[in-house]
Amino acid sequence: MxxxxxxxxxxxxxxxxxxxxxxxxxxxxxxxxxxxxxxxxxxxxxxxxxxxxxxxxxxxxxxxxxxxxxxxxxxxxxxxxxxxxxxxxxxxxxxxxxxxxxxxxxxxxxxxxxxxxHHSSHAASSFFFSGFKESAILTVDGVGEWATTTYGMGKGNTIDLFEEVHFPDSLGLLYSTITSYLGFGVNDGEYKVMGLAPYGKPLYVDKIYELVQQGADGQYTLDMKYFNFIRGKTMYSELLPALFGQPVRREDSSMDQFHKDVAKSIQVALEEILLQKVNYLHKKTNTNNLCMAGGVALNCVANGQILRKGPFENLFVQPAANDxxxxxxxxxxxxxxxxxxxxxEKKLQHVYLGPAYSSKSVDRLLRSTSIQYKDCRDDYDTLLALTAERLAQGKVIGWFQGRMEFGPRSLGARSILADPRNVTMRDRINAMVKKREGFRPFAPAVLDAKAAEHFDLDHPSPFMLETCQVVSGFDLPAITHVDGSARVQTVHRETNPRFYDLIKAFYELTGCPILLNTSFNIKGEPIVCTPEDATRCFITTDIDSLVMEDFIIDRDGNNLEILKLLLTSQSARPGGITHDVYTFV
CATH class of the missing domain: 3.30.420.40 (ATPase, nucleotide binding domain)
Structure with a gap:
């Protein structure tokens, strides 16, 4: 039973x-x-x-x-x-x-x-699905009940969390405070700060270290006079902008070099602190393996630094490291x-754990509209060939296939895809499809066997949870960040054969085994789940083609303006949680 x-x-x-x-x-x-x-x-x-x-x-x-x-x-x-x-x-x-x-x-x-x-759940979510028989465990987030950071050791079916840092001292809340100071939303804009950091210089690291002080072993403390998140309605007190000598940036206002430099400074300080703490954890546990979870573990730049510069040989980060x-x-x-x-017992191989929708249900949806489409249910190779051709022609593709991903990353089931070699693609997708800030980078999805030829990466990276340098002979402006890095997803045929086969078809057509891969959604909305969600996103953006299961729908050849007008004129969907301070609920 x-x-x-x-x-x-x-x-x-x-x-x-x-x-x-x-x-x-x-x-x-x-x-x-x-x-x-x-x-x-x-x-x-x-x-x-x-x-x-x-x-x-x-x-x-x-x-x-x-x-x-x-x-x-x-x-x-x-x-x-x-x-x-x-x-x-x-x-x-x-x-x-x-x-x-x-x-x-x-x-x-x-x-x-x-x-x-809370932190026991974070720890278990990583260790028990890492494939490691034993491992050190580090969890870092804003706050759970009282813990904000925990250090532990997992062996077999047991986890021992032997040290904690307690609220209000929190690396997650430190990063969120700077996120809010820079004009981004708490619990949402931390990704933006990480993406903005490479445009800056670490000129304010000394100021960051006035906010946080290292303690013995795994401990650290925040200087609470700069923070207001305990009882206030903002993350920071009035002393924080005074410390930096600049007022708080308001959302959607101009982004100056100062803001970029502060973003770089908090990112550098976070990496330095985490490296010190993983060195401590290594000494305590004497193992080659490290498991991480908690919202801070989604900082893929820091993860890359921990793996390259830290003492652990192997790192597993829970793909859904957040709550x-x-x-x-x-x-x-x-x-x-x-x-x-x-x-x-085995390592988590994929996170295609959400719902899937049959070709029959997609066909039924499309038949209920006036949309013209190509049915490739009886010709898999043609579906791949036509999609690869569109990508090579510089078209942006909405890709909806199989079971939806679990966690914050789109990994080839609910993705927007494009040619990474196209110099205009990043700005086009940011402005006209994703409708988000132009500085935010896109990620490459690469055939696993070809990854080392194009990226400084010597191990699988199926969950897009670390960054590395681009070393490709191709010019890849659409997925290469300003510092020459990329957040790589290695694609494996065993876990996502259709996505693998599409990249392979693109490779055979162009010689490039890489696609730009970003989440299938627009700013402020969750990643699409259903065929209806995907169709709506396709119609209301400038995505060129929607490849949904076995069907191809092209913007060319369809008059979508009336549908677009109807959809965009409807009352907006309820927004997500937005706030200036961690609400702690």
Missing amino acids: STNVIGIAAFFHDSACCLLQDGKITAAAEEERFSRIKADPTLPKEAFKYCLEQGDITIADIDCIAYYEDPEKKLARQFWSGVLGNHPDLLHQINPSMVEDQIREVLGYEGPIKYYD AGGAIGAAALAHIEITGERPA
């Missing part, structure tokens, strides 16, 4: 649900993909339904629901910080049984619920508690 454990992360941001069956991940998805509310924090009821459907089980078959943090500990920290007084809309959450009440009432679940500490991945970690811990066995 199989063991079915549901893991849930909810009520802050990136809410998600996963299903472990006999210790293997059957399904996992973020709620935002279904609700279309970016970073949706609510109970993941639609993701829950999907997990049951994918696992072919009913609610009665669930052995346990595992929740990714301890509500009582979290509430104690919220009361201590006084944050609930500043956010009266959160007062309904002061009930420590709120999580259980929601699971019982909204999901209709009557079975056992197990709770695990969404905590659902997987909690489920893993519950599986061990129920069965006494480690949930997964």
Whole structure:
């Protein structure tokens, strides 16, 4: 009889649900993909339904629901910080049984619920799916209950987190404070700061080190006079802009060299601190392996530095290192508690864990419209050849294939693709498709066997979680950042044969085994989930062609202006959570 454990992360941001069956991940998805509310924090009821459907089980078959943090500990920290007084809309959450009440009432679940500490869930989400029999573990984020950074060791089916840094001292909140100071949204704009950093010089590292001081062993402290996130309505106090000698940048205002230099400075300081801490962790654990999770582990530039300059030979970063991945970690811990066995012996090979849609359902959707399309259901090679030709001609492709990715990266299931050799492509996609800041880079997807020829990379990188230098003989302006780096995804036929075959077809046509790959969405919206989402995004942007399962839809040959007008004139979808301060909910 199989063991079915549901893991849930909810009520802050990136809410998600996963299903472990006999210790293997059957399904996992973020709620935002279904609700279309970016970073949706609510109970993941639609993701829950999907997990049951994918696992072919009913609610009665669930052995346990595992929740990714301890509500009582979290509430104690919220009361201590006084944050609930500043956010009266959160007062309904002061009930420590709120999580259980929601699971019982909204999901209709009557079975056992197990709770695990936030950083334990992060740690488990990485170690138990790393393939390592033993490993050091580092988790770094804004805050869980009280912990903001943990150091640990995993062996077999056990994890020992032997040291913590406690709130309010937090590298995640330090980075988020600078993110907010630079005019970007907290819990969303940290990617932008990382992308902006290579345009600057580390002129203000000394100022950053006035904000954070290194402590003994794994400890560090923030100088709280510069911060206001505990009880205030901004991340920073008035002393922080005074320290830098410049006022806070307002969103969408001009980006000066000063802002670029501050971004570079916080990135450099973060890398230096993390390198010091992983050296400490290595001395404590004496192992060659390191597992990482927590939101800071999504800083792929820092990850690359840790691997190149740090003491560990092998690094595994949970692909959904943010709170969404905590659902997987909690489920893993519950599986061990129920069965006494480690949930997964092999390394996680892919994160194509979301819903898929049949060609029949796509055909039914397209037939209900006036859109003209090419049906390639009986000719796989033609589908690939025609798509590769369009890419080589400089067209931007919306690529919708198979099961949706879990986590923040599009990895060839819900992707926008283009020719990385095209000098105009980066600016075109940023301005006319993604509708985002022009400084933000795009990533390359490369055939695994060809990666070392074009990138300074000697190991697989299937999850796009580290950067390295571009060493290709091709000029690749669309995916090469200003510092000569790229965030590489190595594509393997075993895990995504259709995406692999497309890149191979492009390679055979052009000699280039690389495609530009970015997420299939526009600014402010989640990555597309359904064929309807993909069609809407295609129509309302300047994507040239949509390749959806076995069908090709070209903008040329279709009069989409009326549909575009209708879709763009509709009332906007609900936005994601936006705030100037970490809300700690």
